[in-house]
Amino acid sequence: MSAVPFTASKTSRGASRWLLLGSLALNLFFVGIAVAMAVRPHGPPPWDRNVFVRAERIATSLPVADADILRGQIKTNQGAIESAQTKYRAAQDAIRGTLRQEPFDVTTVQDAMAKARTARQDFDQTIQSVFASSATQMSPAGRQALADWPPGRKTAGKP
DSSP, X not given: OTHHHHHHHHHHHHHHHHHHHHHHHHHHXXXXXXXXXXXXXXXXXXXXXXXXXHHHHHHHTSOHHXXXXXXXXXXXXXXXXXXXXXXXXXXXXXXXXXXXXXXXXXXXXXXXHHHHHHHHHHHHHHHHHHHHHHHTTSXXXXXXXXXXXXXXXXXXXXX
């Protein structure tokens, strides 16, 4: 009779050890994940709406000579770019202001939106003109890097 309780006790002790080992491994796994989450970078840098910051990000992806061309064109046209960007931001703010007005007037909002579309188009034309004139002076490799922005983008005709 004494053999049965001894065997059951030995089996129970072995199962407890495996359970303890499994629990320890699982806890270490979760601690490792928590540490990795705490020390890892938290994604890409926040999106900056400023066109000069974005243009600099593009320039850093170009060959050095082509980056210098782009930076030079941006600097030459800085006043026009700043003006167009400021007008567009002001038009966006005007939309937000009309949405907050009481009593609400849909015509006022629509007018503000039309002005914002016009300001956006002027801003786009200004910055695109700068990029187009820069591209005329760039090497084929620079234009290719510009076309592939952001880096790593899969383009038509490429695997």
